Amino acid sequence: MTIHDTELLLQFRDPETKERAFTAIIRKYQEKLYWHIRRMVVEHEDANDVLQNVFIRVWNGLENFREDSQLYTWLYRIATNECLSYLEQQRRKSALPLDESESGLSNKIVADKYFDPNKLEWKLQLAIQQLPEKQRVVFTLRYYDEMPYEEMSRVLDTSEGALKASYHHAVKKIEDYILNH
Amino acid sequence: MYSKNDISEELMSLSELVATISRQTPYRVADDYFSDVPARVLLRLKTQHKPLTFSVPEGYFEGFAQGLMARIKAGAGKEAGAGAENAAASPLPEGVDTELAALSPLLAQLRHIGTYQAPDGYFEEISPILALTRGKNPYSVPEKYFHQLPAEIEARVGEPLEKQQGKVITLGSRRTNWWKYSAAAVVAGLIVTIGWLRLHVSGGDSHPVSVDITATLPKVSDQELQNFLADQDTTLAQPTNNTATLDFNDGNVRSLLGDVPDGELKQYMEEHGGSNDMATN
Numbered sequence A: 001m002t003i004h005d006t007e008l009l010l011q012f013r014d015p016e017t018k019e020r021a022f023t024a025i026i027r028k029y030q031e032k033l034y035w036h037i038r039r040m041v042v043e044h045e046d047a048n049d050v051l052q053n054v055f056i057r058v059w060n061g062l063e064n065f066r067e068d069s070q071l072y073t074w075l076y077r078i079a080t081n082e083c084l085s086y087l088e089q090q091r092r093k094s095a096l097p098l099d100e101s102e103s104g105l106s107n108k109i110v111a112d113k114y115f116d117p118n119k120l121e122w123k124l125q126l127a128i129q130q131l132p133e134k135q136r137v138v139f140t141l142r143y144y145d146e147m148p149y150e151e152m153s154r155v156l157d158t159s160e161g162a163l164k165a166s167y168h169h170a171v172k173k174i175e176d177y178i179l180n181h
Numbered sequence B: 001m002y003s004k005n006d007i008s009e010e011l012m013s014l015s016e017l018v019a020t021i022s023r024q025t026p027y028r029v030a031d032d033y034f035s036d037v038p039a040r041v042l043l044r045l046k047t048q049h050k051p052l053t054f055s056v057p058e059g060y061f062e063g064f065a066q067g068l069m070a071r072i073k074a075g076a077g078k079e080a081g082a083g084a085e086n087a088a089a090s091p092l093p094e095g096v097d098t099e100l101a102a103l104s105p106l107l108a109q110l111r112h113i114g115t116y117q118a119p120d121g122y123f124e125e126i127s128p129i130l131a132l133t134r135g136k137n138p139y140s141v142p143e144k145y146f147h148q149l150p151a152e153i154e155a156r157v158g159e160p161l162e163k164q165q166g167k168v169i170t171l172g173s174r175r176t177n178w179w180k181y182s183a184a185a186v187v188a189g190l191i192v193t194i195g196w197l198r199l200h201v202s203g204g205d206s207h208p209v210s211v212d213i214t215a216t217l218p219k220v221s222d223q224e225l226q227n228f229l230a231d232q233d234t235t236l237a238q239p240t241n242n243t244a245t246l247d248f249n250d251g252n253v254r255s256l257l258g259d260v261p262d263g264e265l266k267q268y269m270e271e272h273g274g275s276n277d278m279a280t281n
Helices: A005-013 A018-041 A044-064 A071-094 A098-110 A120-129 A133-143 A149-156 A160-180 B004-014 B016-020 B033-048 B060-073 B076-082 B084-089 B094-103 B105-110 B122-126 B128-133 B145-157 B174-200 B213-219 B222-237 B250-257 B262-272
Strands: none
Touching: A005 A018, A005 A044, A005 A071, A018 A044, A018 A071, A018 A133, A018 B033, A044 A071, A044 B033, A071 A133, A071 A149, A098 A120, A120 A133, A120 A160, A133 A149, A133 A160, A133 B004, A149 A160, A160 B004, A160 B016, B004 B016
C-alpha cells in the first residue's frame, strides 16, 4: 500500500519514525528518479552516485520542505539540479568544451553492453544526447516521465510557453538526427 | 489533468517518426538494484554525514546569548587567553554540564580544565606593548549603533532601487576647468605647429619648393626687375656656394664614376684643380 506524501512528511518530522519515513520516500521515488537521472548521465555508476546524492540532499532539506509544492516536484527539481551539476563537474574534470562532453556521453551510450545501433530506442538515446542540456531535460521529462508542463514549469522554474517551445525544438532535432543517421 | 494520450497526440503532431519509437528506455539495471538503494543511502548518511542527527540540548540557543553576555559582564573574557577550550566551554548553559555529568562525571570535570595553557607572563615577555593592548578593541561604534541597525536595514530593504543607487561623483566642474582645457589645446597646437614647421620648412633641403620661374617672370615689370637686381648687387659680387646639392654617398659616386678610366679622371683633376676629396674607383 502506498502511503501518501503528506503522511510520509509527518512521519519524517517525528524523530521516532524519521528513518522509516525516509526509507519509504526512497522506495516510492527511487525508480522514477533513477531513470530520470540515468537518461541524463547515461552510465549506471554515475546515475547511482547522483541518485544517492539526491537522497542525501533530500534528507538534509526535507525538514524545511514547504508543502506548497508537491514532494514529487521537489524531488525532480533536486534530481535535475544534481544531474546538471554532476555533468558540469565531469566537464570541468575532463576540461572538455560542451559539445565534446556531449559526444563523451554518446560514447558512453555506444559503450553500453546492450547497445544495438540498429534499434531505434538506442538511436533515440544518441539523438537525445545531441540536445542542449536544458532541452534534454525538458524532452526526457515530457517524453518518458509524461510530466505536464505546469509541473515541469515548477521543476525547472521556466514558463510553460518556453517549455512547450523547447520540447517542440527537441522533437524536431531528434527527428532530424534519426533521419540523417 | 493530463493524460498519456494527450502527450502521445502532441508528439504525433510534432513528429510521427519520434512518436512511433518505443518509449522503453533501452538502459538496463541489475534486478536487485532498487531493493538496496534505501540501505545504501542510509549507510552513506551514517558514514559520510555522521552523526545522522545532530542535536543540541533543549533551550541551548535560547540560553546561549544570555550566558555569553553574563560571562562578558563578569569579566570572564580575561580568561580567554588561558586556553581556547575554556572559552568554548564557559558560555554553555547549565543543561550541557548536567547532561555531561549524568553521562560521565570525569568528562564533566575535565570540561572546565583547559588543556593548553600559556606560562605566566608569556605574552608580556614577547611584547609588553602587545600585552597592554591585548583584548582591547581600538575601534568604536556610535552609541546604540547595533541597537538601531536592524531597524535601519529593514527600512532600507523597503526602499525603491533608485534611492539605493550609489552617489554619482562628478570629475570636477566644467566651468572652473574650461581654461585648463583651453591652455592644453593651445600648448598642443603650438607643439603641432612647431613640429610641422621643423619637418616641412627646415627640411626643405631634401624637398625643395619648385617655382615655375619661366611662367611667372613675364608678369614682372622691367622696372621691378631692375630694382631687384640693384638690390642684389652686393650679394652677387661675393662668391657663393649656393648651387643645388644632391646627397651622394660613396656608393653613388663609385657607381657613377666606376666606368671612367683613371687617366681621364687625372686629366679632369688637372684641368679643374684641386678637390682632394673626390672619390675615385
